[in-house]
Amino acid sequence: MNWEILGIWLGALVTFCLYSFLYRDNPFYKFAEHLFVGMSAGYWVIYNIENVLIPNWWQKMFPAEGGFSWIWVIPGIFALFMIARIVPKIASFSRLSLGMIIGAGAGLNMVSFFQTNALAQVKGTIFSLASDSVWSVFSSLVLVIGVVSGLVYFFFSKAHTGVVGKTANVGITILMVAFGASFGYTIMARLSLLIGRCQFLLEDWLPTIPRLLGFGG
Amino acid sequence: MNNLSTFLIFLLLFAAGTAPADNADQSESVVTEAAEEFRVQEAVDLEASDTEEDAGGSVSLTWHMEIAGIIPDSLGIMRSDPSGGEELIATLPEGFVMYNDESVDNGIEYSYWIVSYLGGTVEACSDRAVAVPSAQWIYKGRIGMLIILFLMAAVIIYYIESGKKGKELFIREIAGLEAVDDAVGRATEMGKPVLYVPGIADMDDIQTIASMVILGRVARKTAEYGSSLLVPTSRSVVMSVAQEVVKEGYIQAGRPDAYNKENIQYLTDDQFGYAAGVDGIMVREKPAAIFLLGTFYAESLILAETGRSVGAIQIAGTAMPSQIPFFVAACDYTLIGEELFAASAYLSREPKLLGSLKGQDAAKLFFIILIIVGVVSATIGDYWSPLKSVAEFLRKLVTVN
Numbered sequence: 001m002n003w004e005i006l007g008i009w010l011g012a013l014v015t016f017c018l019y020s021f022l023y024r025d026n027p028f029y030k031f032a033e034h035l036f037v038g039m040s041a042g043y044w045v046i047y048n049i050e051n052v053l054i055p056n057w058w059q060k061m062f063p064a065e066g067g068f069s070w071i072w073v074i075p076g077i078f079a080l081f082m083i084a085r086i087v088p089k090i091a092s093f094s095r096l097s098l099g100m101i102i103g104a105g106a107g108l109n110m111v112s113f114f115q116t117n118a119l120a121q122v123k124g125t126i127f128s129l130a131s132d133s134v135w136s137v138f139s140s141l142v143l144v145i146g147v148v149s150g151l152v153y154f155f156f157s158k159a160h161t162g163v164v165g166k167t168a169n170v171g172i173t174i175l176m177v178a179f180g181a182s183f184g185y186t187i188m189a190r191l192s193l194l195i196g197r198c199q200f201l202l203e204d205w206l207p208t209i210p211r212l213l214g215f216g217g
Numbered sequence: 218m219n220n221l222s223t224f225l226i227f228l229l230l231f232a233a234g235t236a237p238a239d240n241a242d243q244s245e246s247v248v249t250e251a252a253e254e255f256r257v258q259e260a261v262d263l264e265a266s267d268t269e270e271d272a273g274g275s276v277s278l279t280w281h282m283e284i285a286g287i288i289p290d291s292l293g294i295m296r297s298d299p300s301g302g303e304e305l306i307a308t309l310p311e312g313f314v315m316y317n318d319e320s321v322d323n324g325i326e327y328s329y330w331i332v333s334y335l336g337g338t339v340e341a342c343s344d345r346a347v348a349v350p351s352a353q354w355i356y357k358g359r360i361g362m363l364i365i366l367f368l369m370a371a372v373i374i375y376y377i378e379s380g381k382k383g384k385e386l387f388i389r390e391i392a393g394l395e396a397v398d399d400a401v402g403r404a405t406e407m408g409k410p411v412l413y414v415p416g417i418a419d420m421d422d423i424q425t426i427a428s429m430v431i432l433g434r435v436a437r438k439t440a441e442y443g444s445s446l447l448v449p450t451s452r453s454v455v456m457s458v459a460q461e462v463v464k465e466g467y468i469q470a471g472r473p474d475a476y477n478k479e480n481i482q483y484l485t486d487d488q489f490g491y492a493a494g495v496d497g498i499m500v501r502e503k504p505a506a507i508f509l510l511g512t513f514y515a516e517s518l519i520l521a522e523t524g525r526s527v528g529a530i531q532i533a534g535t536a537m538p539s540q541i542p543f544f545v546a547a548c549d550y551t552l553i554g555e556e557l558f559a560a561s562a563y564l565s566r567e568p569k570l571l572g573s574l575k576g577q578d579a580a581k582l583f584f585i586i587l588i589i590v591g592v593v594s595a596t597i598g599d600y601w602s603p604l605k606s607v608a609e610f611l612r613k614l615v616t617v618n
Contacts, residue, residue, distance in 0.1 A: 102420055114365075126608060126611055128598065179545055
């Protein structure tokens with residue numbers, strides 16, 4: 001059996017099954033969907049065991065050079081708390097683990113979010129508008145007005161009326177223009193994915209048909 | 218005349234006598250230079266020091282290379298610890314003059330030296346330098362940020378306390394959030410379920426945390442109205458949190474009996490596997506209201522388009538700039554960026570959350586003023602130098618290394 005051709009045919013059939021969703025929900029799509037969800041769930045279980053649990057916990061608790069690092073028992077206990085959810089009587093222990101995850105996530109992200117989404121943006125906007133080129137002055141003005149009016153749009157303490165309302169309208173208009181540009185750009189990227197799939201069907205799968213029928217080399 | 222002849226003869230004899238001595242010096246110098254020329258360059262002025270303002274576990278090495286001599290093929294960084302064990306910790310191409318050793322333990326004195334390789338053999342060896350790595354508590358590059366964070370925290374606490382004392386904190390209308398109750402009501406009237414998609418990020422993502430807060434509100438509404446709520450998740454921890462949040466919502470609504478744990482299920486961690494699964498739920502369950510709130514990537518349009526095709530009212534929200542356009546195009550209401558984070562305060566009207574939102578608004582106002590003053594001073598500063606330093610100061614204030 002030619003495993004390569006079998007792989008190509010499986011890929012093509014699953015592609016057709018998934019694209020059949022464009023017509024309507026049907027048994028072929030259901031089959032492909034369940035296959036995809038099931039396989040990927042299984043894959044991620046193994047991936048997490050191999051790439052997260054073993055190197056980041058087990059191998060640190062029992063280092064290769066020998067010994068036992070007791071500090072790693074603590075995350076192990078928190079992990080067990082998560083599994084405690086399946087026993088109703090002790091299910092509330094899982095809240096400790098969840099609290100730890102959410103608290104640590106919020107705390108750690110606060111610094112990086114503030115740094116990248118606030119301070120870096122402000123720093124990037126403080127510059128001189130003066131330039132020899134009219135176009136450059138115009139671009140700089142659009143940037144500064146866009147940032148300031150955008151910030152005004154996300155100002156929740158004032159109703160969008162009067163000057164605040166008009167400034168916020170400028171902000172949301174600039175945002176929508178930016179979203180439009182982003183939309184077009186991303187659609188192009190998605191089309192390239194579609195082209196990739198079409199190329200697979202036309203260049204990899206289609207030539208196997210005459211080969212299977214005995215016409216090709 | 219005789220005297221002149223004698224003087225000339227003396228000069229000739231002197232020249233003849235001194236010439237061999239000069240030649241000897243010259244040849245010695247040539248030999249020394251040749252030796253220098255054939256000697257492989259050695260690393261000099263090696264300095265080892267604890268890497269400043271870090272969490273420890275790092276030693277910084279700097280050195281220069283001798284100017285004269287043959288350029289080595291590569292350099293080897295050697296290290297020894299108090300136990301006496303010597304090891305080669307890195308091999309660098311010729312030309313490097315610094316290296317950070319990240320494989321050290323705090324509090325141990327390490328000795329370093331650099332060897333020069335030529336043709337695979339060690340041809341020169343530097344002097345040794347020692348360092349003891351340690352951790353520092355303060356990273357000075359972020360002091361500006363710390364001050365701004367403290368100021369923000371103080372303003373937020375002020376507004377929270379004001380809210381607790383009964384001061385009314387105004388929040389403007391956010392259309393997408395006003396529609397939450399209507400969407401759940403519509404689903405109830407149509408006898409169809411509500412589908413809540415919390416995105417594909419884990420619980421350490423701020424957007425997922427914000428999404429869980431909104432889920433609590435949606436759960437309470439579905440419990441009050443008696444609709445069923447479906448929450449497919451892409452992360453096992455998100456599933457656990459969602460179960461807790463929905464359960465709490467049903468308890469608050471006085472309907473703990475209506476809570477069905479099975480409606481909050483884990484599908485898969487895989488991005489498109491999850492999208493395929495959620496699409497399947499949409500076309501089979503035909504929900505009347507779909508909430509897409511959280512972190513989304515390329516699956517956003519797949520989900521929003523399918524939701525639209527089944528005729529559901531859709532409320533979406535994310536802070537992912539590249540995905541907002543798809544939600545704007547395919548959904549009825551879209552929470553753009555920070556509106557998602559404001560949702561929890563807006564929906565709950567709790568003084569604590571409203572105060573926090575007010576404090577964030579104060580920070581935004583501060584940044585608006587900072588930008589305007591900065592741009593004006595930088596622009597005028599091009600013509601009048603004293604203002605240039607104002608702009609530089611403001612830039613420095615918001616610089617985080």
